Amino acid sequence: MVRFILRRLLQVIPVFIGTTLLVYYMVFALPGDPIAALFGDRQPPQAVIDTLRSQYHLDEPFWVQYGLFLKNLFTFNLGNDFTGQPIAASLARVFPVTAMLAIEALAIQAIFGVAFGVFAGLRRGGWFDSTVLVASLVVIAVPTFVLGFVFQLVFGVQLGWAKPTVGANADWGSLLLPAVVLGLVSFAYVLRLTRASVSENMNADYVRTATAKGLSRPRVVLAHILRNSLIPVVTYLGANLGGLMGGAIVTEGIFNVPGVGNKLYQAVLRSEGPTIVSIVSVLVLVFVVSNLLVDLLYAWLDPRIRYDQ
Amino acid sequence: MRFTRTSKALGIVAIAALALTGCGAGGGTTEGSSDAAGDPNKVITAYSNEPQNPLLPANTNEVYGGRVVELLFEGLRTYDADGKPVNALAESIDSPDAQNWTIKVKQGQKFTNGEEITAKTFVDSWNYAANSKNLQNNGFFFESIAGYEEVSAVNSEKTADGKTTTTPAPTAETMSGLAAPDNSTITVKLAQPEADWSLRLGYSAFFPLPSAALADPKAFGENPVGNGPYKFEKEGAWVHDQSISLVKNADYSGPREAKNGGVTFKFYTDPGPAYTDLQSDNLDITDVLPSNALKTYETDFQDRNATKPVATNSTLNIPPYNPNFQGEAGKLRRQALSYAINREEIAKVVFNGTRTPAKAFVPPVIDGFKDGLKGSEILKFDAAKAKDLWEQANKIQPYDDSKPLQIASNTDGGNKEWIDAVANGFKNNLGIQAEIQPFAKFAEVLNLRKSQQLPGLTRAGWQGDYPSLYNFLGPVWGTNASSNYEKYTNPEFDKLLKEGLAATSTDDANAKFNQAQEVLFEDLPGLPLWDQARPIVWSNNVVKAETGWNGSILYYNITAK
Numbered sequence: 001m002v003r004f005i006l007r008r009l010l011q012v013i014p015v016f017i018g019t020t021l022l023v024y025y026m027v028f029a030l031p032g033d034p035i036a037a038l039f040g041d042r043q044p045p046q047a048v049i050d051t052l053r054s055q056y057h058l059d060e061p062f063w064v065q066y067g068l069f070l071k072n073l074f075t076f077n078l079g080n081d082f083t084g085q086p087i088a089a090s091l092a093r094v095f096p097v098t099a100m101l102a103i104e105a106l107a108i109q110a111i112f113g114v115a116f117g118v119f120a121g122l123r124r125g126g127w128f129d130s131t132v133l134v135a136s137l138v139v140i141a142v143p144t145f146v147l148g149f150v151f152q153l154v155f156g157v158q159l160g161w162a163k164p165t166v167g168a169n170a171d172w173g174s175l176l177l178p179a180v181v182l183g184l185v186s187f188a189y190v191l192r193l194t195r196a197s198v199s200e201n202m203n204a205d206y207v208r209t210a211t212a213k214g215l216s217r218p219r220v221v222l223a224h225i226l227r228n229s230l231i232p233v234v235t236y237l238g239a240n241l242g243g244l245m246g247g248a249i250v251t252e253g254i255f256n257v258p259g260v261g262n263k264l265y266q267a268v269l270r271s272e273g274p275t276i277v278s279i280v281s282v283l284v285l286v287f288v289v290s291n292l293l294v295d296l297l298y299a300w301l302d303p304r305i306r307y308d309q
Numbered sequence: 310m311r312f313t314r315t316s317k318a319l320g321i322v323a324i325a326a327l328a329l330t331g332c333g334a335g336g337g338t339t340e341g342s343s344d345a346a347g348d349p350n351k352v353i354t355a356y357s358n359e360p361q362n363p364l365l366p367a368n369t370n371e372v373y374g375g376r377v378v379e380l381l382f383e384g385l386r387t388y389d390a391d392g393k394p395v396n397a398l399a400e401s402i403d404s405p406d407a408q409n410w411t412i413k414v415k416q417g418q419k420f421t422n423g424e425e426i427t428a429k430t431f432v433d434s435w436n437y438a439a440n441s442k443n444l445q446n447n448g449f450f451f452e453s454i455a456g457y458e459e460v461s462a463v464n465s466e467k468t469a470d471g472k473t474t475t476t477p478a479p480t481a482e483t484m485s486g487l488a489a490p491d492n493s494t495i496t497v498k499l500a501q502p503e504a505d506w507s508l509r510l511g512y513s514a515f516f517p518l519p520s521a522a523l524a525d526p527k528a529f530g531e532n533p534v535g536n537g538p539y540k541f542e543k544e545g546a547w548v549h550d551q552s553i554s555l556v557k558n559a560d561y562s563g564p565r566e567a568k569n570g571g572v573t574f575k576f577y578t579d580p581g582p583a584y585t586d587l588q589s590d591n592l593d594i595t596d597v598l599p600s601n602a603l604k605t606y607e608t609d610f611q612d613r614n615a616t617k618p619v620a621t622n623s624t625l626n627i628p629p630y631n632p633n634f635q636g637e638a639g640k641l642r643r644q645a646l647s648y649a650i651n652r653e654e655i656a657k658v659v660f661n662g663t664r665t666p667a668k669a670f671v672p673p674v675i676d677g678f679k680d681g682l683k684g685s686e687i688l689k690f691d692a693a694k695a696k697d698l699w700e701q702a703n704k705i706q707p708y709d710d711s712k713p714l715q716i717a718s719n720t721d722g723g724n725k726e727w728i729d730a731v732a733n734g735f736k737n738n739l740g741i742q743a744e745i746q747p748f749a750k751f752a753e754v755l756n757l758r759k760s761q762q763l764p765g766l767t768r769a770g771w772q773g774d775y776p777s778l779y780n781f782l783g784p785v786w787g788t789n790a791s792s793n794y795e796k797y798t799n800p801e802f803d804k805l806l807k808e809g810l811a812a813t814s815t816d817d818a819n820a821k822f823n824q825a826q827e828v829l830f831e832d833l834p835g836l837p838l839w840d841q842a843r844p845i846v847w848s849n850n851v852v853k854a855e856t857g858w859n860g861s862i863l864y865y866n867i868t869a870k
Contacts, residue, residue, distance in 0.1 A: 036759075037752030038361060039370065043791060044446035047463045050475045051444055059474070083361050084527070085549055093550060152582075157589045164589050165582045167575050168551035256582040258550050266359075266578060269750070 005292065012288050016281065023280045024066050027273040034058070034271035038082055056082065056274075069274060073281065081267070081275045090263060091278060095245075097170045098252075098259035101179055102244035104172065108183035109190050110237055117194025117233075118226060124199045132195075136188035148181045148254040165256040178255040182248050186240050190233055197229035204228070230301050238294030242287035347852050347868030350570040352556070355864060356583045356595035357574035359550050363530020366516035367438030367445040375513060376861055377553055377574065381535035382516035383563050385412060385431070386507070390866075392620065392674060392776035392858025394511050397563050398426065398536075400493075402510070407502035407813050412495040412510075420519045421540045421558055428489035434518040436460065436484055441477035443526070447514035449791065450774075453506055455486025455498045502811040504818040509775040538567045538865045551576055567865045587848050593869070594847040594854055596862050600723040603661045603844070610846040618665060619843045619860030620773035622672045622781070624835035625650075625716065625731070628795045631764040633709055641702035643833040646766075647687040648695035649738040650731055656839050659727045663844055667837035670826050671781040674840075674858055675773065677819030684830025688837060692738045699739045713742030715765030717758075719751040724768060731838075758794035767795070769835060776858050778822040782806060786829060797834035 035052045036043065043049070053059050057068055072079050078087040120129040139147075155177060156164025162177045201207065202225060210220045245260065252261035260279060267275040298305045360374030369378045385399035396402070400413040418426040437443055439451035441461045451457050459481035465473050486498035499506060509515065517536065522529040532544050538561045541547070542554040556571035575592060577583040581599045586592035588609065598606055606614055627634050627643055634642055652666035667688055668680050702708070716732060718724045728745045735743035746765055748754050757763045771792070773780050783806055784790050788798040802825050809821030829835075843860035852868040 031748075031750075031753045031756075033752055033756050036755050037750060039446070044370065045441065045448055045461070045463070046475045047441050047477045048444045048446060048448075051477070054474065059472070083359065084363060090549060152585055157585060160589060163591055164585045165577075165591065167577075167586075168548060253579050254582060256577050256579070256586075258576075262578050263550065271750075271752075 005296075008288070008292050008295070012285070015288065016284050019284050020070075020277050020281055021066065024069060024273055024277050025062065027268075027271060027276055028062050028065065030271045034082065037270065052082075065273070069277060072274075073278075078278050079274055082270055082272050087275050087278050090275070091282060094258060094260050094263045094279075095282065097175075097257060098245060098261065100170065100172060101175045101182065101248075101252075101257060101259060102241060104175055104179035105183035105186070105244055106237060106241055108179060109187040109240075110233075112183075113187045113190025114194050114226075114230075114233065117191040118198055118221065118229075120191065121195040121198025121229075122202065122221065122225075124195075129195070132191065136191050139184050139188040144181065144185055144248070145250045145254060147184060148178070148251055151177060151181050152254060166258070167256050168258065170258060175257070178248075178251050178257055181255075182244065182251050186236075189236060193233050193236055194229060197232055198225055201225050201229050227301055231298060234294055234297050234301065238290050238297075241290045242283070245286045245290075246283050347568060347870055348570075349568060351850070351869035352554075352571040352573055353569050353851065353864065353867050353869055354573045354575055354591075354593045355862070356577060356580070356592060356597055357553070358576050358578065360547075360553075362446065363527055364533045364547070365445070365522065365526055365530050366513040366518070367434075367447045367450070368526075368530070369513060370446040372861070373574075376864070377555070378513050378516070378533075379537070379861070380539040380555055380572065380864055381533055381537045381541070382513065383535070383537045383561070383565070384511055384513070384516045385414070386511040387564055388511045388776060388858055389564070390855060390857050390863060392676065394508055394776070395564055397511075397565075398517070399510070402507045404507070407504045407506070407811065408499050410497040410499070410507065412497065414493050414495060416493055418536060419560065420534055420536045421560065422519060422521070422534045424519045424521075426517050426536060427492040428495045429492070430517045430519075431495055431515075432483075432487050432489045433520075433523060435487060435515065436482065437518065437523050438514060439484060440482065441479050444477065445514075447512075450509065450512060450514035451484065453499045453501075453503050454484050455500045456481060456484035457486075457500070460484055501807075502813070504810060504812045504815060505777045505779050508777045509780075512775045537561065538563070538565045539572060542571065565863075565865045568868050569865075570869075572864045572867075584846075587846055590848045590850060592848060593850050594845065594862060594867065596843060596845045596856065596860070598844055598846065603663060606844060606846050613848070613851070614844060614846045615855060616663065616842050616844040617856050617860075618672065618674050619841050619856065620672050620674050620776060620781075620858055621770065621841040621860060622667060622670075623664075623768065623770045623838045623841075624667075624670070625838055626767045626769045626795050626835040627833065628761065628764060628767070629797060629834070630761055636706065638702040638706040638708075640833070641698045641705070642708070643836070644687050645695045645698035645702065645739060646735065647833065647836045648689070648691045648698065649734050650836065650838070651690040651734055652688065652839055653690060655727055655730045659730055660839070663842050664839035665842060667839050670786075670829050670835075670837050671778050671822075672773075672840035675776055675778055675781065677778045677815070677822065679819075679823045682823060682830060683827045687830065687833070695738045696740075699741075708741070710741060713744050715744060715746035716768065717746040717748065717754055717763045717765055718768035719749065719754055720745070720747045721749075721751075728768065755794075761796070769794075773859055778819055779806065779809065782822060782825055782829075786834060795834065797832070799828055799832055802828040802832075 035049050057065050081087050116132055120132045123129055152164045155161045163174055166174045207224055210224045249261035249265050252259050264279050358373045361371050362368045362374055364374060364378055366378045366382055369375050383397050385397060386394045387397045389395055398415050398418055400415050402412050404410040414428045435451055438445045439448050439457055439460045441463050448461060460479045462478050462480050463475045464478040465475050467473055488496050490496060519534055532541060538558055539555040540558045542556045546554045553574045557567040580597045583592055583595050584599050584602050587595055656664040656666055669682055669685055671678055714735060716728050718728055725745060732743040732745060735741055758767055771781055771785055784792050786793060786797055787806060788803050805821050805825035809818045812818040812821060843856050845854060845856055845862060847854050850869050852870050854867045855863055857863050
């Protein structure tokens with residue numbers, strides 16, 4: 001077990017170097033002078049531009065820039081972004097917001113997706129199953145941004161149930177509307193995965209055995225069918241958490257959520273290599289850890305799975 | 310017994326989700342008095358975005374920082390809604406010869422930290438801003454003052470790979486032309502006479518700074534202390550990437566007294582969500598509308614919108630290094646292009662009235678603007694004349710149509726639509742190939758303009774720094790001027806500008822500047838396209854709002870209910 005975890009963590013190193021190198025190079029290759037772009041038609045004195053350029057090492061070749069970035073990263077000093085704000089501080093501001101949003105969205109899709117999926121799977125072909133299948137197809141077919149705008153307009157503007165945007169001081173309540181939008185699409189996938197898995201396992205031998213033992217119906221469903229059906233669902237949710245933490249750029253944009261997606265979008269617009277790559281570095285870690293958690297959950301869900309052989 | 314644990318855990322999460330749902334409800338409805346005079350204590354929320362620099366006036370050269378700085382500080386002068394300069398901290402500003410200026414400063418004025426503002430405060434602040442080693446973005450605003458050359462001096466070095474780097478190397482700490490003989494007097498000697506110099510004293514670069522700012526500019530820029538109609542609500546009122554909260558400065562007594570209790574700038578990375586917030590009264594005012602709302606804002610916000618012309622214009626610049634546009638034939642072709650643009654229609658159809666066709670190289674809101682300048686008839690759409698001129702040019706020198714005529718621009722901000730319209734005008738009326746040369750980002754275009762690599766037409770724009778004709782001509786079209794990227798040069802134009810600056814009366818100066826514009830109409834280094842009008846909309850919490858001469862909202866004048 002420990003060896004498994006260690007091995008997985010060691011894999012982080014090549015993944016990390018690979019992604020940061022690639023992203024850093026892509027930002028480096030973006031056309032245009034990012035410092036000149038800070039100012040627009042009215043350019044400041046050349047000395048200001050040149051000083052900023054050397055301050056951010058933009059006058060250095062690519063390998064020097066990337067090397068400096070790595071050095072800063074390992075000394076836990078991410079440096080400043082082009083507006084002079086420390087990058088570490090802005091990461092500390094945006095990640096908690098996106099984490100709240102991601103957890104909320106994940107909770108919505110997991111709870112409702114699994115619950116609806118189990119009901120639909122148990123009574124396959126029934127009216128609930130048919131309704132839910134059609135409804136989930138509709139949800140999958142509608143693009144997120146359409147859903148976002150519709151929810152914003154209906155619940156935010158017309159009904160006034162929630163604030164249409166999040167803005168400053170994001171909390172669980174104000175993030176609920178974007179979380180629902182974000183969770184809905186994956187909710188449909190979770191539902192369909194659970195449904196398929198449950199209906200497949202319903203006829204498994206161990207289920208018949210459990211029923212024959214005289215176990216109550218809820219016990220059979222929850223302890224035997226559901227637990228064994230969760231493996232594909234958990235895999236999907238784990239991968240999804242990483243995606244959600246990467247910030248839903250579109251959804252965060254529509255609801256003005258001051259999170260990772262918005263920050264990343266701004267940084268890309270400004271060609272701010274260090275900010276972009278710092279965010280990506282954290283995301284790589286999030287992906288690795290969430291995938292590791294998923295793998296560990298497998299053993300808990302299905303004791304037949306063992307890590308050390 | 311893992312089963313029981315699972316079900317318990319699921320149960321807890323389910324309850325938590327229900328609790329969250331409860332929190333989500335309850336919109337932000339606020340009851341207010343419907344008093345027409347407004348509630349003087351109500352705080353207004355306004356659209357904005359993260360400022361790009363620490364909030365030091367002489368370092369702030371973009372709109373989102375600029376609007377905060379202008380509310381936090383008060384200079385010697387300020388501009389009223391029409392752009393007329395009025396004295397604020399100045400008691401009087403006099404000059405016998407437009408070169409030697411004497412400014413009397415009002416006594417007893419204080420920063421909100423209690424520090425007194427004297428003539429010396431201004432002298433120190435200006436010397437700080439002009440000094441090249443302080444790297445202030447707006448340092449060049451002091452270029453007219455004698456001794457600026459020395460404090461702003463730089464070292465230019467060629468590096469091994471042929472690039473030039475510029476580093477600050479001031480040879481003096483203070484400008485020789487700037488002095489404070491006593492607490493209430495500033496004397497300024499300019500390098501040469503400049504009639505409109507005092508017009509720019511309301512610009513933010515000239516605001517006074519307390520001594521704390523000069524000691525630690527970076528820390529000060531996070532928590533600025535000023536003397537304007539508003540102040541920071543508290544230390545740390547600037548929450549990065551989220552908001553800046555200002556409250557009324559009760560000690561302020563000047564021409565811009567706040568009619569509301571404060572302004573909270575909420576940051577939006579996109580104007581779309583802000584528009585939605587306004588529709589549900591979650592935001593009180595915006596001056597940036599999403600492009601898809603330009604056709605609907607007047608019905609969405611009936612009686613709660615205003616559109617006013619502002620001091621911003623657009624031109625289509627023609628680089629002198631394109632052989633097609635050189636010599637006598639080039640001149641005729643430039644005129645033909647101008648005649649082939651239907652400004653009236655594009656302003657109406659594409660911009661929905663938020664642009665007005667240009668009448669000169671300067672927008673009409675600027676004092677001294679003159680309509681019907683010699684040569685300005687080329688701004689009228691005339692397909693027949695365009696065709697005729699184009700053919701005349703071809704007789705002198707054939708047009709090289711191996712490549713289509715490209716119009717370079719960044720395509721965000723709704724630029725593509727109008728450029729397509731202009732290009733179609735060229736195609737239909739001149740029979741040439743024309744198309745947009747699209748760029749993802751403004752910076753790309755700027756780089757190519759600087760290095761003279763855009764042989765086609767280039768979209769350019771200018772927003773007035775201070776309300777003066779010169780500001781729209783000198784920095785844009787003067788020989789070697791800071792924003793003259795296409796390197797247009799005409800000694801006659803330069804001479805007229807210089808004469809205008811040296812004139813002792815504003816009227817004489819403006820007459821020269823208008824003459825200089827006639828030179829531009831003759832040369833057409835750029836085709837004036839249109840002047841901007843700025844629409845603003847406000848929520849049900851606001852009684853009335855308006856914009857100033859440069860299109861920024863007069864936040865202090867907003868009354869809330």
